[in-house]
Amino acid sequence: NAGVMQNPRHLVRRRGQEARLRCSPMKGHSHVYWYRQLPEEGLKFMVYLQKENIIDESGMPKERFSAEFPKEGPSILRIQQVVRGDSAAYFCASSPLVAGTDTQYFGPGTRLTVL
Amino acid sequence: GENVEQHPSTLSVQEGDSAVIKCTYSDSASNYFPWYKQELGKRPQLIIDIRSNVGEKKDQRIAVTLNKTAKHFSLHITETQPEDSAVYFCAPREGGTSYGKLTFGQGTILTVHP
Numbered sequence: 293n294a295g296v297m298q299n300p301r302h303l304v305r306r307r308g309q310e311a312r313l314r315c316s317p318m319k320g321h322s323h324v325y326w327y328r329q330l331p332e333e334g335l336k337f338m339v340y341l342q343k344e345n346i347i348d349e350s351g352m353p354k355e356r357f358s359a360e361f362p363k364e365g366p367s368i369l370r371i372q373q374v375v376r377g378d379s380a381a382y383f384c385a386s387s388p389l390v391a392g393t394d395t396q397y398f399g400p401g402t403r404l405t406v407l
Numbered sequence: 408g409e410n411v412e413q414h415p416s417t418l419s420v421q422e423g424d425s426a427v428i429k430c431t432y433s434d435s436a437s438n439y440f441p442w443y444k445q446e447l448g449k450r451p452q453l454i455i456d457i458r459s460n461v462g463e464k465k466d467q468r469i470a471v472t473l474n475k476t477a478k479h480f481s482l483h484i485t486e487t488q489p490e491d492s493a494v495y496f497c498a499p500r501e502g503g504t505s506y507g508k509l510t511f512g513q514g515t516i517l518t519v520h521p
Contacts, residue, residue, distance in 0.1 A: 323506055334496055334511035335451065348508060350408075383450060387506065394439065394505055398450040 294319065296386050296399035297366075304405045305374045313369040313402045317386030324367045325396060326359060329381045341367060374406045409434045409501040413512030420487050421520050428515045430497030431479040439500040440473055440480045441509070446493045454495075455482070487519045 297316040305311050317324050322343055327335040340348040341361035352359065356374075361367040371378055381403050385396035410433040420426050430440075441456035457464045457471045457480065464471050470483040480499075484491055494516050498509035 325508065327509075327511075334514050335498075335509075337508040337510065340506075340508055347506075351508065395441070395453055395456065396509060397453070398443075400450050 296321075296384060296397055298382075298384055298399035298402050300402060301400060302403050302405070304407065306407050307375055308373050311371040311374050311378070311404055313371075313382050313384075313404070314366040315369070315384035315386075315399055316366040317384075318388075318397055320388055321386035321397075322389045323387045324361050325385045325387075326367075326369050327383045327385065329383060329401075331380075335383060338369070371404075374404075376406050379404055379406045409437065409499060409510040411497065411499060411510050411512045413497050413515055415515060416513065417516045417518075419518045419520065422487060422489060424487055426482075426484045426487055426491070426517055426519075428482045428495055428497070428517075429479055430481065430499070430512050431477075432497075432499045432501075432510075433478065434499070434501040435475075435478065436503035437478075437499045437501050438503050440471065441498050441500075442471060442482045443496045443498060443511075444493045445496065445514075451496060484517075487517075489519050489521050492517055492519045 324341045326338040329335045337351040339352050339359045356372045358370045381401045383401045385398045387396045412431045438459040443451035444454045445451045455469050455471045468485045473480040494514045497512045
């Protein structure tokens with residue numbers, strides 16, 4: 293059973309470009325979470341999605357950031373018009389549908405560098 | 408939202424000693440309390456978790472204790488080894504639901520000296 297997959301692992305963008313980060317949850321998991329980690333800090337929650345639904349986006353910046361988890365395919369975190377402050381590691385986590393087995397398993401992360 | 412504080416921020420021990428990291432939280436409805444270990448450049452990995460219906464859980468050299476009244480839980484590592492050196496995060500889940508966001512502490516850098 294493959295773990296949570298994220299790609300790309302490293303992404304370099306110039307200011308003003310768009311960044312697309314992908315996350316494929318573990319098989320059988322239907323809950324996806326995105327977290328951001330700035331250098332030498334803890335992880336900060338961004339958004340929680342289930343298939344075709346955004347459940348909690350309380351941690352998402354109001355502008356430039358969006359997320360989706362379509363019926364088919366990976367979850368996508370999209371950052372438009374990137375700025376240097378967006379440079380960080382972005383981790384996604386997934387958890388299964390069954391209550392009581394709600395452990396979040398993390399992917400390897402995407403390290404975004406904005407030049 | 409949940410306020411989480413983790414202490415100490417750094418911890419240095421000799422191999423074989425014990426290490427204890429404490430996490431306090433603010434949401435009395437929190438019901439799930441995991442600890443994650445993160446090595447440099449790697450993903451956070453769950454090492455142990457506890458739910459609010461138990462007070463202590465142990466897995467070999469690692470244990471977690473929970474005090475819901477005082478709203479804190481602690482990670483205990485016994486017989487530490489150099490490979491335990493990493494950053495450790497507590498991440499309680501707020502709101503009393505079965506799913507939802509984790510709120511991470513600031514992290515504790517544990518260094519185990521051989």
